[in-house]
Each structure stands twice: as C-alpha cells, then as structure tokens.
Amino acid sequence: MNGPSESRIADLLVKAYVVCGVAGVLALAGAAWAASTVTVDQRNLKFSVRELKIAKGDSIEFTNSDDTQHNITITGAGFTANSGLQGPGQPFKAPFVKPGAYKVSCGIHPNMRMTVIVE
Numbered sequence: 001m002n003g004p005s006e007s008r009i010a011d012l013l014v015k016a017y018v019v020c021g022v023a024g025v026l027a028l029a030g031a032a033w034a035a036s037t038v039t040v041d042q043r044n045l046k047f048s049v050r051e052l053k054i055a056k057g058d059s060i061e062f063t064n065s066d067d068t069q070h071n072i073t074i075t076g077a078g079f080t081a082n083s084g085l086q087g088p089g090q091p092f093k094a095p096f097v098k099p100g101a102y103k104v105s106c107g108i109h110p111n112m113r114m115t116v117i118v119e
C-alpha cells in the first residue's frame with residue numbers, strides 16, 4: 001500500500017541531492033572565477049595608481065619597473081603585509097580577503113603611497 005509513496009519520496013530525495021550538489025559545484029566555480037589579480041607597477045619611485053578599488057578576495061601584484069629596490073608595507077582592516085626587499089623586476093603579490101581601506105607605502109621611499117579600497 002505505502003510502497004509507491006515511499007519510493008516516490010526516495011526519488012525526490014535523490015533529485016534534491018543531485019540539484020544541491022550541482023548548485024554547490026557551480027557556486028565554488030563562480031567564487032574561484034570571480035577573484036582576480038590587479039597589477040600595480042612601481043616606476044620612477046611612484047605607484048602607478050594613487051587609489052584602487054578592488055573586490056573582496058582579489059589580489060594585487062606589485063611589479064617593480066625601477067632599477068632600485070622597494071619595500072612595500074600594506075596595513076588596514078587588522079592586516080599587515082610586508083614585501084621584504086623587493087628587487088628590480090621582482091613581483092610581490094598580496095591577497096585582500098577583508099573589506100576595508102588599506103594604506104600601501106614603501107619603507108625606502110617615504111613619498112610612495114597609495115590607498116586600496118576593498119569592497
């Protein structure tokens with residue numbers, strides 16, 4: 001008597017499980033795909049932009065087109081990162097996982113400053 005309805009419930013559960021699984025995989029793929037890397041160059045002792053807006057999860061790759069060393073410090077939203085001595089041609093990549101305003105400066109050249117806004 002109740003055989004058919006039980007198998008129908010089991011069938012619905014299997015369908016729901018499959019739909020959730022597909023949605024989960026698509027959500028993960030979307031998140032991985034959405035994060036991007038933005039390049040900021042250092043040239044003539046300046047950052048290529050004064051202010052940059054990026055999305056949460058994006059990274060910035062700081063390149064060094066000068067023939068001298070730089071030393072990038074990033075502070076904000078309870079986060080600090082330092083590139084160490086960054087030689088000519090050497091990239092430094094930093095992820096920004098929390099929204100907020102970040103100050104970026106160079107420890108060697110005090111006039112080198114920029115702001116990163118993570119939305």
Ligand SMILES: [Cu+2]
Nearest residue numbers: 070106108109
């Ligand atoms: Cu510098």
